[in-house]
Amino acid sequence: MDMRNRELEFVVGDKVFLKVSPMKGVMRFGRKGKLSPRFIxxxxxxxxxxxxxxxxKLPSEMAMVHSVCHISMLRLYKTDPSHVLTHEEIEFNEWLSYKEEPIQILDRQVRRLRTKNVASLxxxxxxxxxxEETWEAEEDMNKIYPHLFSITDDMVVGNPCEDHIIPLGSY
Structure with missing residues (x-):
């Protein structure tokens, strides 16, 4: 007898939760990271x-999601109205996620490591x-979102935010 595996079986008509796979840097259902829901x-x-x-039986808003699921993606739903997350106002793709878009760069700092300086935005x-505000690597942001770094006539030439150099271990 295998103590790690459990016999799991559902019958037609049962209500189940569907597992949502976590992805780094992706916000789902209004939460990011550890606090994002694992089941919907x-x-x-x-x-x-x-x-x-x-x-x-999936709602029409989830038509892009495949309706046949492996048993490992399902959890039995025990009737409780507080468990249900609404998803009507959220648009998501077939991976049950959506992309965040950057609005602007608020600040810049440079962290001094032993052999190099690392710029963060x-x-x-x-x-x-x-x-939401987060600190991101300047190099990565410049590759993915180069439009944030373009200079227009109404911007001041030079960096409006002074570079903050922070030695390693002082933050």
Whole structure:
């Protein structure tokens, strides 16, 4: 008998939660990182396909998501209205995620390591319902979002934010 595996079986008509895979740097359902939900739902099982797959009845907003799921992606839903997360106001792609867009660069700092200096930017992000500020590597941001670094006539020539050099270990 294998103590790590458990016999898991659902019947047609059961309500289940659908597992959402975490991805680094992606905001899901209004939360980012550890606080993002791991399961969404509840969804009804329409029929069983083999021993380990089930077809779910998904809402029309989730038409781009494949409705047949492996048993490992499902958790039994125990009736409680506080468990349900609404998803009507959220637009997401087939991976159940969406992309954040940077609005502007708020600050810049340079951290001095032993052999090099690492520039970081404080970026204001626009998500579907919220704004969020994070520190990102300047090199990566310049590659992905070069439009944030273009100089226009109304900008002051030079860096409006002074560079803050922070020795390693003092932050």
């Amino acid at each position: 739902g509840s969804y009804e099982i329409v029929w069983r396909i083999g021993k380990v797959a089930y077809k779910l 404080k970026v204001l992000w626009q998500t579907q319902n919220t704004e």
